[in-house]
Amino acid sequence: MDTTLALVLVLAPFAGFLINVFFGKTLGKSVSGTIGTLSVAVSFVVSLMLFMQVNATKTPIQIALFDWIQVGNFKVDFGFLLDQLSLLWLLFVTGIGSLIHLYSISYMHDDEKMHTFFAYLNLFVFFMITLVVGSNLLIMFIGWEGVGLCSYLLIGFWYKNQEYNDAAKKAFIMNRIGDLGLLIGIFILGAAFSTVDFATLKTALETSNSVNPNWIVLAALALFIGACGKSAQIPLYTWLPDAMAGPTPVSALIHAATMVTAGIFMVTRMNFLFSLTPEVQTIIAVIGAATALVAATIALVQNDIKKVLAYSTVSQLGLMFLALGCGAYQVAVFHVITHAFFKACLFLGSGSVIHALHGEQDMRRMGGLKKVMPITYITMLISSLAISGIFPLAGFWSKDEILMTAFHHNIALWVIGSIASIMTAFYMFRLMFLTFWKDFRGTEEQKHHLHESPKLITIPLIILAILAAIGGAINLPGNAWLNHYLAPLFSVAHQEHVLGTTEYMLMGIALAGGIIGIAIAYMKYAKQGQLPEEDAQITGFSKVLYDKYYVDEVYEFLFVKPINALSRFFRDYIETAVSGFVFGLGKATMVLGAQGRKVQNGNIGLYLFFFVLGVIAIISYLFLAQ
Amino acid sequence: MNNILNHIGIENYIFLSVILFCIGVFGVLYRRNAIIVFMSIEIMLNAVNLLFVAFSTYHQDAQGQVFVFFSMAVAAAEVAVGLAILVSIFRNLGSIDIDNLKKLKG
Amino acid sequence: MDVIYLLVLLLVGALATYLSGDKLASKVALLFSLGAFGYSLYLLNLLEAGVNLDYTAAWITKPNIAFALKTDGLAMAMLLLTTALTPMIVFSGFGNDYKNARSIYALILFMSFAMAGTFLAADGLLYYIFWELALIPIYFIALLWGNGDAEERKKAVLKFFIYTLGGSLFMLTGFVYLYLQAGSFLLTDLYQLRLSCAQQFWIFMAFFLAYAIKIPIIPFHTWQAKVYQKAPTVGTMLLSGIMLKMGLYSVLRWQLPIAPLAAKGHQYVLIGLSVAGVIYGSIVALRQKDLKKLLAYSSLAHVGLIAAGAYTLTLDGLRGAVLQMIAHGFTVVGLFFVAEIIFRRYETRLIAEMGGIRQQTPKFTSMFLLLVLASVALPSTFNFVGEFTVLYSLFQVNLGFAILGGLTIILGAYYMLKMFQHAMLGEVNAKPFADVTFNEGLLLVLIVAVLFFFGLYSKPITDLISPSIENILIHINR
Structure with missing residues (x-):
């Protein structure tokens, strides 16, 4: 029964992919979109069923199908592991996936290759599910590379433009640099423990003393390099902003909500390894904090609406890694989930705006959309407040947990994290004010066509905005459902923060930081009505920021x-x-x-x-x- | 048996044959007429034959003389073939100067 | 005895093809090659049932040469690769109009015969004869049906011929020396030889020259790119799909078990050279303008990795090498076929003159992309299974080798995607690109299906080759 369910879970999107590939063109756009959406929705329902089961029984489901690869000292099963972590991930991958599929039916309706688009999206969901449910590192690796492939296909979806193709190629290659790291990590673990299966690895690592600790450190480091590639951390983050070349639903699904969190998933999955290597954890925390800060500074001056969101994603991922580095896996997972809600909503909202403006992405040519696109405006506003960490929206709880963990870990990390948070609030509201407030700055022709997006677009926005508002409820201090739910995964029990004076103070500071950021943005862009300079006029440090520290050039x-x-x-x-x-x-x-x-x-x-x-x-x- | 070597020492035979041989060598090297080159070769051959006979007597062993018969027979055959070739060359080229015979050039 | 029928079938097939005349030749060749494939499946069946397929008969008594064929799992796998690829290669020629068609198809079958013989032979001299026999048909195929300037082609092909022949002569000397030691050319007798370190070294070097040129390992690769470029595509497929594997197979079958001490003593040099080939090939491939040359250098990189795996002398390395050989065989045949399909329509092999094809033929693009992905060893393709195993074996020797060898997954993605981007994507090409014909599509689908099937379920092949590889390892580690 479980096996059948698991197979349905995995294969439903694949079936959708096959149907869309072979019959998509004959079936017509609406049908192919519906099939694509339904196939993911089926997976969502199945994961919900399995989730209820595991949540009740507290026992993970393990399924081994057949031998896949045989090497000298171990063989690799083609098997699935459905435990608390993977089911949680499945829920939001397939859940948000379904919403974004739904959204795409309308968003991509004018594209002649809509069936291809849905085929790729389904394939992506299939690989993402494989990544999440794989019972060992190598099955995970199939998904890992598979989502990279889909990312390549979707970034280069408009393949007539060679610049987009370049971006796609860059994403694939940078991911592959990380993949090599991941492979090396798999080799080390496989050679040392004669298994790459998560469950057996865990026991082996906890009991075995015969393995040279240097190897374990090296393995952790190598795996982290893999995570860096997929989750866009320094030094492998530059592909993510370029990945915005893809259609906006892709940015929302792959480059914000799901695929880029694979690195966090992997580190959480392998927490028993990382917990043994404090050195690597420190590195993770430092890189996470650095990424959060660097990406946030770049986001401050970007004028392309999607670029802002892209750098914001990198920055938020950095915060998650900061939490991972501090050993607070639940907190990172918590932020992954809330981030998925509000960032998906923001991207879809920006897509709605771009849709309304017929492809315009430059915020200097927007403005005043509040009146014509009220639903988009309100949903995005809620999500922006959430990402800025305003009480009591989802982002407040998760970000606050991260900062609190960082504070207890190392005060410098907390300072960096807080600065990044203030910047987040600033650039998000810079985006909001520039896009929705004041008067419209585009062409007359665009102005005539301004309209609120159709229902298929606004419904996912509304659902996501609601989730972004209340999503924090799953892990409130004092009633931390998520912590308890995930607890069986971790060998080291997570200490919940006892809410004392320090904690309330920290919450206050975080909230104040968010409000300060919003206030500055308000002063500058709403009240004084400043506009960012045209490209040629940008000078000084903001030019350095605008050109992304010249990292690409370097x-x-x-x-x-x-x-x-x-x-x-x-x-x-x-x-x-x-x-x-x-x-x-x-x-x-x-x-x-x-x-x-x-x-x-x-x-x-x-x-x-x-x-x-x-x-x-x-x-x-x-x-x-x- | 009255050995002729008692009257004329073996060294004299060797000297004679060396001189004959050298005459043959120089003839081969210096003369350009194919017939003369041929004759010079015959002189060399006979120098060796002479030596064979001399040593045969010296060692009281008839084998050397048997060899001489063989080599004379072979030499005769060789001369027959060689002269035939020369005749045909002369008919073709009108000369038997070996400097003109460069058909073997690689 | 059964195995001989296979060789006879191929030989008769070559003859029948030649006699059938230009019109029928391709079909007769396809028929016979399919027959050979079917028959080798039957042999596989026998082998799995535990029937001993080895065959030995006295042939020449002085010197002592036997007609000995050995069909263990390893040989069987290579045999299947040969007989499976041969009909594909023949079939790929269906779209071309060769002049004097009966000769080229007969030569293809004859080459298949010689290569099958090489994989089967268990007597040194017999093996050598088959090894050299395989060279003759490819020489003529490349020379007579090749493309480009005739003078330049002649030069390239002659270089290839003399180069490989020269290398092989060293191997022959090696065999003669071994014969003087063992009194027989039989593989089993040669395995029993206990040579000193110095003897092994010289034998190893003599074999190495032959194999390094055939495989090729840098710096013995210079014949490759030009010949691949100049040969007709069927020839390139034969060369890269099967003939390269002769060298790699021979490393496993002949070189390592006969001279293991030398291999162990110089392991780092050998692996280093092979891995250098991986990186060098990948980097040179980056900037190739000619699609076939690019594929040639990518092939250089891939076989470098296979060779590196073989020289690790570990079970994983050897097994990974064999898996990768098979995977690479199918992939490279597919990719060269893609180049041919483009050439049939655009009359060019220069990547710069392609581009913008995707819009016109989505099906072909998908197939091409899948082959590209297989070539860069995406997990769930067969190539990944091989590459993973080989890299893992390299890791067992040294972490550095694994990292350097692993660069192939980055560089490989770089040059393949770059090529794909410029060949297929971009603004729609002004020149119309006719969609793939049924025959072309069928062949591509077959290849892709094989790669993905074994990528997900490689157990049959692993089980087939493992016992014989373990056996070889016993000889290596005696």
Whole structure:
């Protein structure tokens, strides 16, 4: 029964994918969209059923299907593990996935390749489910690379534009850098413990003392590199902002709510490993904090509405890693979930705006949309308040937990996290004010077409906004359902924060920070009505920020150009040289032959001379030998 | 048996044959006429034959003389073939100067 | 005895193809190659049932040469690869109009015969004969039906021929020396030889030259790109799909068990060289303008990894190498076929002259993309199983090798996606691109299906090859 359910769970989106690939065009746009949405909805229902079951029985479901890969000291099952963590993840992946599919039916309706789009989306959900339910690291790796592939396909969905293709390629390759790390981590664990199965690994790690601790540290580090690639952390974050080349629902689903949280999922899954390696945890916390801050500063000055949200995502992911680094896995998971709600809502809202403006993404050409798009405005406002950490919305609770954990861990981390939070509030409301307040700054023609989006778009927005508002309820201090639910996963019991004076003070500071950020944005953009400068006029430090600290350029200079130069060098010189050497051997033989040929000139006298010379040589040799 | 070597020492035979051989060698190297080259080769051959016979007597062993018969027979055959070739070359080229015979050039 | 019928079938097939005339040739060749494939499936069945398929008969008494064939799981796997790819390669030629068609198809079958013989032979000299026999048909195929400037082609093909032949002569010397030691060329007798370290070293080097050129391992690879580019696509497929595997297979079958000490002593050099090939091939592939040349260098990178796996001398390494050989065989045949399909429509192999094809033919694009993904070893493709196993074995030797070898997953993605982007994506090409024909599509689907099926369920192959690889390892570690 469980096996059937699990197979339905995994294969429903895949079936949707197949139908859309083979029959999508004949079925027509609406049907193909409906099939795509339904297939994910089926998965959602099944995961809900399984979730209820596991929540009641408290026993994970383990399913082994068949042997997949056999290496020397262990074999890898094709199996699923449905425990508290994976089911939780499934719920919001398939839940938000269904909403975004629904949204896409309307959003992508004008695109001639809508069935392809739904096929890719379904495939993505399929791989994401595989990633989440895999019972061992390698099955997870299938999903891991699979979602990377779908991300590639969807970023480059409008493939006629080579810039988009470049962005897609960049995302895939940067992900692959992380994947190599993940693979190395799998190797180390596999070699050391003869298994890559999560459950067995856990017991092995907790009981075995024979393994060199350096290997464990290295394994944790390697896995973290994998997480960096997928979850866009320093130094592998640059692909995520470029990934906004894809259609907006993709940005919402893949590059905000689900795929990019895979790294957090993996670290949480492997918490028993990371808990053993405080060094790596420190690194994770520091990188997380640094990413949160760097991305937030870049987001301050971006003018592309999706770019702001993209950097905001990177920044929020950084906060989650900060929590992971502090060992507070539940807190990170909590923030993943609330973030999925409000960031999906924000992206879909921005999609709604872009849709209304026929593809305009520059906030300098927006404004005044509040009146024409009230639903979009209100839902996005709620989500912005949530992400800014305003009481009592979802973001307040999760972000507050993170900051509190950081405070107890290391005050510097708390300071960085708080600064990032203030910046978050600022850039989110900068976005809101520039987009929705004041007067419309676009063309007259756009103005005529301004309209609120259709129901298929607004309904997902409303649902997500509600979730963003009340989602915090799953883990309120004092009534932490999520903590208890996830508790069986962690060997080290999570200490809940006792709400004392310090804690209330911290909450106050966080709330005040959020309000300050909003207030500054209000002063600047709502009250004084400032507008960001045009690209050419941006100077000073904001130019550095606007150009994203030139990290792309640095990477280009450090890696891409040298590799290409090396490639040209190899092609033009080394290849010729080696080839020349081989041909040289042939040529040397030819030269020798040409020289030898001169002796064979047909002059009999010369032949005779050599003959006599030979005789003399033999005779003298015989005499000398005696 | 009255050994002829008692009257004329073996060294004299060796000297004679060396001189003959050298004459043959120089003939081969210096002359351009194929017939003369041929004759020079024959002289060399006979120098060796002479030596064979001399040593055969010296060692009181008839085997050396048997060899001489063989080599004379072979030399005769060789001359027959060689001269035939030369004749045909002469018919074709009108000359038997070996400097003109460069058809073997590689 | 049964195995011989397979060889006979292929040989008769070659003859029949030649006699059937230009019109029927392709069909007769397909028929016979399919027959051979079916028959090898039957052999597989026998082998699984535990029937001993080895065959030995006296052939020449002085010197002592036997007609010995050994069909264990490993040989069977390679045999299946050969007989499965041959009909595909023949079939891929259906869209082309070869002049003197009967000869080229006969040569393909003849080559298949020689390669099957190489995989089966269990007597050194017999093996050598088959090994060299395989060279003759490919020489003519590349020379007579190749493309590009005739003079340049002749030069490239001649270089390839002499190069590989020269390498093989060293192997022959090695065999002669082994014969003097053992008094027989039989594989089993050679396995029993206890050579000193120095002897093993020289034998190893003699074999290495032959194999390093055939595989190829850098810096012995210079023949490859040009020949791949100049040969007709069927020839390229034969070369890259099967013939390369002869070298790799021979490493496992002949080189390692006969001279294990040398392999162990110079393990780091050997793996280093192979891994250097992986990186070098990937980097050179980045900037290739010609699609076939790019694939040639990608092939260089992939076989480098296979060779590295073989030289780890671990069970995983050897097994991964075999898995990857099979996976690579199918992938590379598919990719070259893709290049051919594009060439049939655009008359070009230059990537810069392609682009914007996707819009016109989504089906073909999907197939191409799937092959690209298989080539970059996406999990759930067969290539991933092989690559993972090989990389894991490299890790067992040294972490550094695993990381360097693992760069292939980054660089491979880089050059393949870049190629795909410029060949297929972008603004719609002004030149119309006719959709793939049924035949072309069928072949691509078959290849992709094989890759994905075994990617998810590689157990049959693993079970087939594991016992013989364990057996080889026993000889290596004696």
